[in-house]
Amino acid sequence: MLDIKTLETWLWNAACSIRGAVDAPKFKDYILPLIFVKRLSDVFEDEIKRLSEEFGDGETAIEIVSKDHNLVRFFIPKQAAWQQIRKQTTKIGEKLTDAIRAIAKENPKLQGVIDIVDFNATVSGQRIIDDGKLSSLIEIISRNRLGLKDAEPDILGRAYEYLLRKFAEGQGQSAGEFYTPKEVGWIMAYILDPEQGQEVYDPACGSGGLLVKSQLALKEKEKKILKPLRLYGQEQNYVTYAMAKMNMIIHDMEGDIAIGDTLRNPKFLEGSILKTFDLVVANPMWNQDGYNSEFYESDTFNRFNNGYPPTSSADWGWIQLMFASLNKNGKAAIVLDTGSVARGSGNKGSNREKEIRKAFVDSDWIEAVLLLPENLFYNTTAPGIILILNKNKPKERKDRIMLMNTSLEFEKGRPKNFIPDDKIEKIAKAFHDWKNIDKFTRIITNQEAEKNDYNLSPSRYVGNGKEEEYRDVDEILVELAELEEERKKTDRELNEIMKNITQRGFLKEE
């Protein structure tokens, strides 16, 4: 059996063999499907070997399997088997692409997942990855078998996630991709504490890491899984969507992954209403702009009943969407920037985000807010928070919110900080124990939240000795953007009024 370290080093070496040839954000799109295909091919070989014992010999087994693909996980046609791929010496890119398309053709589940990459692609007449580089990549990947007895799904899956993380670290994130650090995923999974057979949904699932971690957390806890979790995810970016599908298969998990913008076009419906779930997890894009009041107003799924977020940040659009996707006992864990729980509080006058937050506090839906350490996420040094919603809080937690300040619970790393395992446990335990811990957690009443003008920023309630003197610049900018948006609206209204009563306005006609 391959251990995780060996797997990681090997896969990373493979990645490095084509690095430089391709733009950082792109090269993972080539290597991840290849590893995936290698796994499929090796597993298929193992399955044929097992079936040949049953049917007498290998040829018979293949013949029977060609007629009934259901006997194996995935059917790999002869010309697409890894050994065939490896044998090619000319036109490698072209043949590799053909082989992968042949696999997709035989396995509808893989269509749109593995066949989206063209290994023969060119940019201004130049191959993106030339045959020489491809050949050495294939050679490196061939060094180890990835069959059922060689690599456990969990271990292989973790190595796969490791690669995703490495790509994210190497500034390999393109716009709209926000790989969630695994520690954050574990904290969310341990806090939500999934139970057998529950349905889990991630409306911004990326490569599916948070869904996978829920399942793994359940496995850690239970001796025997009678009913695994049912996983549902939606992702907007089609490359990342493909990654999520592969991630599920490599982890040997069943997941229903849909593609599309969940705010505009949620895919999991029951008739015309939103499907609801036991647990919802997500790390949506922070402070996403581009969704205006008309968009929220025209929503037909009753998601934004507690107010329309400002155009400058869809944070509370995502939160409301996730809340609307919870069943009556549902719980959600959402990663967002710290501003989402603080913006607008303490300001004179109204603020849309604060008003929505007020509605959530007053309805007693917020169970906890955790402040994370800084420099954890790949696209920002900002700390981020985890917001925990619970539609049916246990009795002793009613009208109460736990605020946790984990900002010191990390170890320095390069380029990013990380949360070691013992601290992940400490954080999850503190949530479940539900006690005040000096400089770490504080349980407040909803009235206390009201007194603080619905500012739920944990550092406001739980000092850890490290004074935060400066608010994050991004956070202030989002707040300013909302103010400017509202100012413009008032300017236009006032201009109309002045024109009406004095025949003269102060804005230029557009």
Added chain:
Amino acid sequence: MKTKAVIENGFKETEIGLIPEDWEVVNVDKYIQFERGTEPGSENYNKDKKGVRFLRVVDISGSRDDKTYTTSKKLKLCKKKDILITFDGSPGIVKQGLEGAYSSGIRKVVIINKDLFSDYVYYVLQTIYVQRTIEKYTTGVTIKHSSKAILHIKIPFFSIQEQQKIAFVLSKIQQAIEQQDRIIETTRELKKSLMNKLFTEGLHGEEQKETDIGLMPKSWDVRKINEFAKIKYGKQKPKIIGQIPVVGSSRIYAWCEKPLINFPTLIVGRKGNAGAVHLFLEPCWPSDTTFYLEWKSEMVTPKFLYYYMSINQLSGEHAKTTIPSLQRQDLENYRFPFPNISEQLDIIKAIDKIDKKLSQAESKKQTFQALFRTMLNQLMTGKIRVKIRVRDLDVEVN
């Protein structure tokens, strides 16, 4: 009793001045009761958010930021929608939107006539009609009292529909002012955070290093002021008055004829407001309560150092005397992050832009305030009448 002569153009002369013929003048005490607050005594105050918020005159006038709370039981309470007006201390301030218990210097406005629209009352109490009367009946020198004015306040009175229209227009202007306020407040915060970010991260996305004055980009150095400048003592203010600013530890406090220095400098408070930093690019006279910098090198832009020092202020707290005072060697040994001159200039540029936005927002706010005062006067004297329906005014404009 004055005779009410009918003036041309549909106006008439009244005890509060010219108003439209179809309006009336009424005594406010027939329409409004002013409910006086209570004083639970300062021993029942706390700052720890125990009990309810206790509103004092200083909370209404906005001259103090710290919030007081009280657990006393003998209280008069108000809600956010209630109008409050002060009659003691700084009489005549009208405020809405505060919640809690209110002190005896404050009255809650209770409207006892259904033909008076609450928002109209809020604005009419701010007019010169009311303010002048309050001023006229104010007694006391150090602590002012003017509750006697209540019996004499007169206001214009007309249909509730017209009251609503006037209140609507004024509230829109007020909303614009408040938004400008919040933009200013948030931009100030942005400036502070951005300055900190620039001084710790620089502009070029460099890797950072840890130094004993904090994180900074790898290519920067930690340097001391005395490597670049001599620290000089300011001099006593000259007697002859002129055009040159005399700068004390906290501000310009006089004008003199000849400058002490004629180069750009930083003036740092030595006594009084010890540690406060002022940037002067024009000739000036630093007074004897300050230090100023005389440059030995051009490697540091005064403004760069100024911005850094203004968010990392020195203080004279360790001084052995009772008055905090800054020692010369504190300033000589003051350490700051030092990038090359072109990065200094780029950083200054970024901060200057925020300053520009701030001053634009300030002047826009002042213009809206002027518009408010003018419109308050024009609308309440009937010189501008709002003819269209409120419903038509309240349009969503895109």
